[in-house]
Amino acid sequence: KNQVEQSPQSLIILEGKNCTLQCNYTVSPFSNLRWYKQDTGRGPVSLTIMTFSENTKSNGRYTATLDADTKQSSLHITASQLSDSASYICVVSAYTNAGKSTFGDGTTLTVKP
Amino acid sequence: GAGVSQSPSNKVTEKGKDVELRCDPISGHTALYWYRQSLGQGLEFLIYFQGNSAPDKSGLPSDRFSAERTGGSVSTLTIQRTQQEDSAVYLCASSLVVSTSGQFFGPGTRLTVL
Numbered sequence: 001k002n003q004v005e006q007s008p009q010s011l012i013i014l015e016g017k018n019c020t021l022q023c024n025y026t027v028s029p030f031s032n033l034r035w036y037k038q039d040t041g042r043g044p045v046s047l048t049i050m051t052f053s054e055n056t057k058s059n060g061r062y063t064a065t066l067d068a069d070t071k072q073s074s075l076h077i078t079a080s081q082l083s084d085s086a087s088y089i090c091v092v093s094a095y096t097n098a099g100k101s102t103f104g105d106g107t108t109l110t111v112k113p
Numbered sequence: 114g115a116g117v118s119q120s121p122s123n124k125v126t127e128k129g130k131d132v133e134l135r136c137d138p139i140s141g142h143t144a145l146y147w148y149r150q151s152l153g154q155g156l157e158f159l160i161y162f163q164g165n166s167a168p169d170k171s172g173l174p175s176d177r178f179s180a181e182r183t184g185g186s187v188s189t190l191t192i193q194r195t196q197q198e199d200s201a202v203y204l205c206a207s208s209l210v211v212s213t214s215g216q217f218f219g220p221g222t223r224l225t226v227l
Contacts, residue, residue, distance in 0.1 A: 043204055043218030099211040105155035
């Protein structure tokens with residue numbers, strides 16, 4: 001069964017600090033892995049998309065890594081800002097039935113001043 | 114349009130009533146998806162459409178739920194005889210193609226069934 005597990009479930013950090021969110025998956029055959037940011041009351045917004053051959057991708061202060069061998073991904077946030085407070089969702093797609101992605105439950109990040 | 118739009122943004126209905134939720138995808142996007150997100154929960158896949166192919170309805174929780182996509186663009190999600198457990202945010206997303214392109218989400222419709 002395809003699964004995506006994210007950790008930690010929630011995280012509180014001080015403004016300006018860095019943090020790393022984890023995503024482990026068992027989706028196969030792997031097509032791509034996406035990280036989304038979802039602000040409260042809003043729809044998710046894409047941060048990064050990585051395919052099998054990519055092991056790192058950056059979007060501003062967000063850097064995602066992918067290890068397709070161990071089926072792990074991480075999202076690193078540098079110099080956090082209050083506006084980074086949100087839920088971060090890891091989504092993995094398989095080549096078979098690519099329209100039915102597997103979503104993680106998300107990590108809720110709170111950045112405090 | 115510039116992004117995915119959904120209407121209404123909020124819907125309050127009485128148990129047993131039917132509701133229709135609308136999604137306008139990004140122009141030119143061939144794939145359209147519906148998800149449900151209960152309070153504090155992750156996204157639950159409901160259905161997706163790809164071009165003129167038959168939709169994947171495998172995520173629809175019961176036969177009270179149905180969706181259609183007219184002319185390959187606008188989609189409507191219909192919930193018949195609503196129940197209190199249907200209360201959730203219903204999110205629509207679209208993508209250029211199904212396989213490798215990212216999905217762009219709308220703001221969602223918050224459905225409350227009293």
